[in-house]
Amino acid sequence: MSKLNSRIPEGPIADKWTNHKNHMKLVAPNNRPKIDVIVVGTGLAGASAAASLGEMGYNVKAFCFQDSPRRAHSIAAQGGINAAKNYQNDGDSVYRLFYDTIKGGDYRAREANVHRLAEVSGNIIDQCVAQGVPFAREYGGLLDNRSFGGTQVQRTFYAAGQTGQQLLLGAYSALSRQIGLGRVKMYHRHEMMDLVKIDGKARGIIARNLVTGELERHSAHAVVIASGGYGNVYFLSTNAMGSNVSAAWKVHKRGALFANPCYVQIHPTCVPVHGTNQSKLTLMSESLRNSGRIWVPKKKEDAEAIRAGKLKPTQIAEEDRDYYLERRYPAFGNLVPRDVASRAAKERCDEGHGIEANDTNEGVYLDFASEIKSKGKQAAYALGDHNPTEERMIELGKKWIEEKYGNLFQMYQKITDENPYETPMKIYPAVHYTMGGVWVDYNLQSTIEGCFVTGEANFSDHGANRLGASALMQGLADGYFVLPYTVSDYLANEIRTGKIATDSPEFDAAENEVKETIDRFLNNNGSKSVDHFHKRLGLIMWNKVGMARNEEGLKQAIEEIGLLREEFYKDVYVPGSSDEMNPELEKVMRVADLIELGQLMAVDALHREESCGGHFREEHQDSEGETLRDDEKFKYVGAWEYNGSDSKQSTLHKEDLNYEFIKIAARNYK
Amino acid sequence: MASKFINITLKIWRQKNSKAKGALETYTLNSVSTDSSFLEMLDQLNEQLINEKQSPIAFDHDCREGICGMCSLYINGRAHGPDSGITTCQLHMRMFKDGDTIYVEPWRSRAFPIIKDLMVDRSAFDRIQQAGGFVSVNTSGRTMDANAIPIPKADADKAFEAAACIGCGACVASCKNGSAMLFVGAKVSQYALLPQGKVEATDRVLNMVRQMDEEGFGNCTNTGACEIECPKGISIENIARMNREFLKGALTKA
Numbered sequence: 001m002s003k004l005n006s007r008i009p010e011g012p013i014a015d016k017w018t019n020h021k022n023h024m025k026l027v028a029p030n031n032r033p034k035i036d037v038i039v040v041g042t043g044l045a046g047a048s049a050a051a052s053l054g055e056m057g058y059n060v061k062a063f064c065f066q067d068s069p070r071r072a073h074s075i076a077a078q079g080g081i082n083a084a085k086n087y088q089n090d091g092d093s094v095y096r097l098f099y100d101t102i103k104g105g106d107y108r109a110r111e112a113n114v115h116r117l118a119e120v121s122g123n124i125i126d127q128c129v130a131q132g133v134p135f136a137r138e139y140g141g142l143l144d145n146r147s148f149g150g151t152q153v154q155r156t157f158y159a160a161g162q163t164g165q166q167l168l169l170g171a172y173s174a175l176s177r178q179i180g181l182g183r184v185k186m187y188h189r190h191e192m193m194d195l196v197k198i199d200g201k202a203r204g205i206i207a208r209n210l211v212t213g214e215l216e217r218h219s220a221h222a223v224v225i226a227s228g229g230y231g232n233v234y235f236l237s238t239n240a241m242g243s244n245v246s247a248a249w250k251v252h253k254r255g256a257l258f259a260n261p262c263y264v265q266i267h268p269t270c271v272p273v274h275g276t277n278q279s280k281l282t283l284m285s286e287s288l289r290n291s292g293r294i295w296v297p298k299k300k301e302d303a304e305a306i307r308a309g310k311l312k313p314t315q316i317a318e319e320d321r322d323y324y325l326e327r328r329y330p331a332f333g334n335l336v337p338r339d340v341a342s343r344a345a346k347e348r349c350d351e352g353h354g355i356e357a358n359d360t361n362e363g364v365y366l367d368f369a370s371e372i373k374s375k376g377k378q379a380a381y382a383l384g385d386h387n388p389t390e391e392r393m394i395e396l397g398k399k400w401i402e403e404k405y406g407n408l409f410q411m412y413q414k415i416t417d418e419n420p421y422e423t424p425m426k427i428y429p430a431v432h433y434t435m436g437g438v439w440v441d442y443n444l445q446s447t448i449e450g451c452f453v454t455g456e457a458n459f460s461d462h463g464a465n466r467l468g469a470s471a472l473m474q475g476l477a478d479g480y481f482v483l484p485y486t487v488s489d490y491l492a493n494e495i496r497t498g499k500i501a502t503d504s505p506e507f508d509a510a511e512n513e514v515k516e517t518i519d520r521f522l523n524n525n526g527s528k529s530v531d532h533f534h535k536r537l538g539l540i541m542w543n544k545v546g547m548a549r550n551e552e553g554l555k556q557a558i559e560e561i562g563l564l565r566e567e568f569y570k571d572v573y574v575p576g577s578s579d580e581m582n583p584e585l586e587k588v589m590r591v592a593d594l595i596e597l598g599q600l601m602a603v604d605a606l607h608r609e610e611s612c613g614g615h616f617r618e619e620h621q622d623s624e625g626e627t628l629r630d631d632e633k634f635k636y637v638g639a640w641e642y643n644g645s646d647s648k649q650s651t652l653h654k655e656d657l658n659y660e661f662i663k664i665a666a667r668n669y670k
Numbered sequence: 671m672a673s674k675f676i677n678i679t680l681k682i683w684r685q686k687n688s689k690a691k692g693a694l695e696t697y698t699l700n701s702v703s704t705d706s707s708f709l710e711m712l713d714q715l716n717e718q719l720i721n722e723k724q725s726p727i728a729f730d731h732d733c734r735e736g737i738c739g740m741c742s743l744y745i746n747g748r749a750h751g752p753d754s755g756i757t758t759c760q761l762h763m764r765m766f767k768d769g770d771t772i773y774v775e776p777w778r779s780r781a782f783p784i785i786k787d788l789m790v791d792r793s794a795f796d797r798i799q800q801a802g803g804f805v806s807v808n809t810s811g812r813t814m815d816a817n818a819i820p821i822p823k824a825d826a827d828k829a830f831e832a833a834a835c836i837g838c839g840a841c842v843a844s845c846k847n848g849s850a851m852l853f854v855g856a857k858v859s860q861y862a863l864l865p866q867g868k869v870e871a872t873d874r875v876l877n878m879v880r881q882m883d884e885e886g887f888g889n890c891t892n893t894g895a896c897e898i899e900c901p902k903g904i905s906i907e908n909i910a911r912m913n914r915e916f917l918k919g920a921l922t923k924a
Binding site for chain 1: 673686687703705706707709710711713714717720721723724725726728730731732733734735736737738739740753755756760762764785786789791792793795796799800801802803804805806807808809810811812813814815816817820821822823826827829830833834836837860861864866867
C-alpha cells in the first residue's frame with residue numbers, strides 16, 4: 001500500500017552518502033544555464049540552496065514575501081549551531097552527534113538522513129568562517145563552543161545570542177553575490193500562491209507580487225520549497241508574524257504527502273503571555289540554560305504570594321526553591337531536551353507552583369544568580385584577586401553574563417520592564433518549531449517529482465523532537481551540501497526538455513484557481529477580521545493540540561476546527577482590493593491553509609496513540625510522568641495524503657523506520 | 671507586571687501607493703495596554719478600522735523581536751520612537767502617557783520610496799550588498815578548516831558588532847543628508863576586520879560605495895544622528911574605517 005519510497009542508499013551508515021554522491025547523475029556546466037530552478041523562501045535553507053544552485057550555473061529564481069531575503073525568520077535563531085568538530089576535545093564525533101540527534105528525536109527520525117547531517121556538519125562551520133561569519137572566539141583566536149540541551153559535549157558554535165542572524169547574513173551574502181552576478185533573480189515581496197504540475201512533475205509556480213497585486217507565472221524544471229515551519233497555527237508562537245504554511249500546504253494539496261504534522265516543539269524558555277492583544281511570543285535562547293537554573297517555589301503559598309506581588313523571588317530561601325529539572329534529571333539537569341523541560345514546567349504550574357500573575361498563572365524562574373557569582377569569582381582570580389568581595393564577584397559576573405547573553409538580557413528587559421541581572425527571568429514554554437512537514441525521500445524530494453522540500457518545511461531530520469542548535473545545521477546542510485547533488489541528479493534528465501512555456505492549460509488553470517480564491521474572499525462581505533479567526537484557531541490548538549493531548553480533547557478539536565472553517569468561509573471580512581498592497585488579503589490566504597493544517601495536526605495526534613518527543617498523549621505516560629512510546633505499533637512516519645479541505649478525509653501512508661545502526665531504547669536523561 | 675490602560679490619539683501618514691499624495695490622518699484609540707508593544711497597538715487600531723469597514727494601515731513588520739529589521743516607523747520625530755537601543759517592535763506603550771498624541775510617519779528618504787502608508791522600499795540596501803557585500807568563496811564547504819586561521823578575539827568581536835546591523839534603515843531616515851554610510855560602513859568593516867574579507871577589501875569598498883552613490887543616498891557630514899538612532903548601537907567608527915578603506919582603495923586602484 002505504501003506510496004513511500006525513501007530511497008535510502010544501501011551500505012554501512014557511514015558510507016551511504018559518499019557512495020550515493022559517487023553514483024548520482026551530473027549536469028555538465030554548459031547545460032546548467034539552460035535549466036531553470038525556483039526556490040521559494042530565503043531563510044537558511046532557501047538562501048543556501050539558491051546561492052549554491054546559482055553558483056553551479058543553474059538559472060535560479062528565488063522568492064520571498066518579505067522586503068528582502070535577509071528578513072527570513074532564520075534570522076531570529078539565537079543560541080547556536082551544532083557541528084561535530086570536537087574542538088573542545090570532550091568526546092564528540094560524527095557518530096555521537098548522529099546518536100544524540102536520533103535519541104533527541106525520540107527514535108522517530110530516519111537514520112540515514114541524520115547521519116548525513118552529522119557528517120556534513122563540520123563543513124558548515126568551515127564554509128561560514130570562509131564567508132566571514134563572525135563566530136565567538138576564545139582569546140587564543142580559535143572558535144568557542146557551548147552546550148545545548150540533550151547533549152553532554154560542547155559542540156555548539158555561536159555568535160552571542162544572534163547566531164541565526166549571522167548565519168543568515170552569511171547565506172544572504174552568498175545569495176547576494178549570485179544575484180549580483182546575474183545567476184539568481186530575486187523576487188522579494190512575492191508570495192507563492194500555487195504549484196503548477198505538468199504531467200505529474202513540478203513545473204512552476206503562480207506567485208503574487210505583493211506590491212502591485214499582480215499574479216505572475218514562473219516556470220522551472222525543478223521547484224525547491226524552503227518556506228519554513230507552521231508554528232503560527234497556534235497564533236501565538238515565537239515565529240515571525242508572516243511565517244506561514246502556505247507554500248508547503250499548496251504542494252501538499254497538489255499531491256505531496258505531509259508527514260508527522262503533530263510533532264511540534266514547544267520551547268521551554270520564552271517570555272510568558274501578558275495579555276489578550278499580544279501578537280507573538282519571544283524566545284529566550286536555550287543557551288541561557290548553560291548559565292541559568294530553573295526553579296519554582298516549593299511551597300504553593302510562596303507562589304501565590306509572588307503572584308500577588310507580596311513576595312519577591314530573591315526573598316525565597318534556597319531550601320524553599322524547587323530546582324525541579326536538577327531534581328528529576330540529575331544527569332542532564334537544566335540541559336534536558338526541550339520537550340522534557342517544557343512538560344516539567346507545565347507539570348509544576350498545573351500543580352499550582354507557577355509564578356506569573358497572568359490569566360493562567362503560568363511561569364517559572366530562570367535564575368542567573370549562582371552563575372553570576374561563580375563566573376565573577378573566576379574572573380576575579382584571572383585578574384589576580386584571590387579573595388574577591390561579594391560585590392566584586394557580582395560586578396565581574398554581570399559583565400561576563402553581558403558579554404555572553406547581552407542582547408537577550410536587553411530584549412527581556414524591554415519586553416517585561418524587569419532587570420534580569422537583578423531578578424530571575426520569568427519564562428514559560430511557547431510554540432517554537434515544527435518537526436513535521438512535507439514528506440521527502442533521502443534526496444529531499446517530495447512525492448511530486450521535481451518538487452524538493454528543505455529546512456523546517458520538510459519533516460526529515462528531527463523525528464519527534466528537535467535538539468537545540470540543530471535547525472540551523474539542517475537548513476545549511478541541506479542547502480549547501482545536499483540539494484546541489486540531489487537536484488542535479490534529477491535535472492540530469494531535463495537537459496533536453498527546453499524552456500517550459502507558461503501559456504499551457506496547466507498554468508491557466510492554476511492561475512484561475514488562485515484568482516477565484518482571491519475574489520471569493522474579497523467579495524465575501526463577512527463581519528469578522530482574519531485575526532479573529534486566527535486567534536480562535538490558535539486557542540483550540542494550544543488547549544487541545546498543545547503540550548499535553550488526550551483522546552477526548554483531540555476529538556473535540558477536530559470537530560471545532562471543522563466548524564471554525566465553515567464559519568471562516570462564511571463570515572470573514574477582507575478589506576481592499578486585489579490589485580494593491582493588501583496585507584489582510586495575504587493573511588486570509590494563509591489562515592485558510594492554517595485551518596486545514598490545524599485539523600490535520602489533531603487528526604495525526606489522535607491516531608498516534610503513544611507519547612514521543614513533542615507529542616505527549618496523557619494516556620501514555622509512566623508513573624513519573626515520562627513519555628511512553630509504542631515502538632511495536634508506531635515506529636513509522638505518518639504521512640498524510642490530501643483529500644479535500646476537511647482533513648478528516650486525509651489518507652494515512654506509513655514509512656517504517658528501521659534502526660539498523662542504533663539500538664532503539666527508552667529515552668532517558670536521568 | 672502591573673498593566674495599565676491608556677487612551678491615545680494617533681496622527682498617521684496615509685498614502686495609497688507610491689504615486690498618490692499622502693497626508694496625516696487622525697485616529698483615536700482607547701484601552702491600550704501599556705504592556706502592548708507599539709505594533710500591537712497598531713494591530714489593535716487596525717482591528718478597529720476593519721470592524722468599521724475602513725482601510726487598515728499598512729506597515730512593515732515580521733519577527734517582532736528586534737532582529738529581522740523589517741519594521742520601521744518614525745514616531746514622534748524619531749526613528750523607532752522614544753527609546754534607545756530598540757526597534758519599533760520592541761517599543762512598548764509604557765513609554766507613552768494617557769492622552770498622548772503620537773505622530774507616526776514612514777522613513778523619510780529619497781532612496782526609500784513609499785510603497786503604501788508606512789511601508790517603504792529599501793531594496794537599495796540589497797543592491798548595495800549585491801555590489802560587493804560578500805566574500806567571493808563558493809559554497810562547496812571545501813574550504814580550509816574553520817580553525818586554520820586564528821583571529822584575535824578583539825577583531826572578531828569588532829567584526830561581530832559591525833555585523834549586528836539589521837538593515838532597517840533607521841540610520842538613513844535619521845540623517846539630514848539621507849546618508850547610508852553607517853549601513854555600508856558596518857558591512858565594509860565586518861569584512862575588513864577579518865582575514866577572510868581582507869583579500870578583496872579594496873574592490874568591495876569601491877563597488878559598494880559606487881552603488882550607494884548611484885542609489886541616491888546622501889553624503890556623511892559627521893552629525894552622528896545615525897549612531898544615536900541605530901537600534902543595534904552600530905558605531906560611526908565604522909564610517910571612519912570605511913573612509914580609510916575607500917581612500918586606500920581609490921589611491922591604489924587609480
